[in-house]
Amino acid sequence: MSRKAVTLAITGASGAVYGLRLLECLIQSGRPVYLMVSPPAQVVIATETDLDLPGTPAAMQGFLSERFGAAPDQLQVFGREQWMAPVASGSAAPDSMVVCPCSTGTLSAIATGASNNLIERAADVVLKERRRLVLVPREAPLSAIHLEHMLNLSRLGVTIMPAAPGFYHHPKSIEDLVDFVVGRVLDHIDVEHALVPRWGYRGKPG
Known part of the structure; x- marks a missing residue:
């Protein structure tokens, strides 16, 4: 496939529907996707x-x-x-990576360069190769520790995008709220979509 791959990691924060919907939209867009789902996720x-996901990567x-x-x-x-996965090396770093939802544990590990598992290593690779990294935390309230990690990562060029949907598009369902957040993520990794109307426009773009 000729289009640039996107790495998607789904971790153990509440809000799994955001990551699953993002996966669906990436597949619909034609992008190659490298997916990692943590055991807590x-x-x-x-x-x-x-959904009752199979336990092994191949079955999943x-x-x-x-x-x-x-x-x-x-x-x-x-x-x-799975350390031989492409995402584990800078020589095969994807164009962009999204962690959605991003648990505060994963946020901490990325901020400190822990690299104790493939999700953390993949994020570390994206950072060191200066590619796009988007983190979608879903936690409330946020402690000073969480905020400090977010600030440090933001200073490194990471996009911190809390799962906080807007309401100006007059959502009628949970799916509309999910699509708002997913649409903003897609905007930041340059994937075209028609999930929600743009500010100042009426109706969904077609």
């Missing part, structure tokens, strides 16, 4: 949605590819210690 997904890849209509080899799922 699998628990949250089972709790907050009707097949399940999600079928569910979202991915093209052959468009979606690749990697395990937490």
Whole structure:
């Protein structure tokens, strides 16, 4: 595939629906996607949605590819210690990476360069290669520790985008609120979409 890949990590914060909807939109856009789902995220997904994801990366890849209509080899799922994955090396760094939702534990690990698992290492690679990194925390209230980590990462060029939907588009459903956040993420990684109307325009763009 010729278009640039996007790495998506779904971690164990509440708000799994944001990450799943983002995955769906990336697949629909035709982008190659490298996906990592942390073990806590699998628990949250089972709790907050009707999905029961398979436990192994290969099985999860097949399940999600079928569910979202991915093209052959468009979606690749990697395990937490799959160190030979492309995302583990700067020589194969993706154009952009999104952690959605981003737990405060993952936020802390990225901010301190921990690299204890593939999600953390992939984010570290994106940072050192000066590619785009978007973090979508879903936590309230935020402690001084969380805010300091966010500030430090922002100073490194990371986009911190809390899952805080707007209301000027007059949402009628939870899906509308989710699409607002997902649409803003897509804007920041240069993926075209028609999820929500732009400010000053009426109706959804077609």
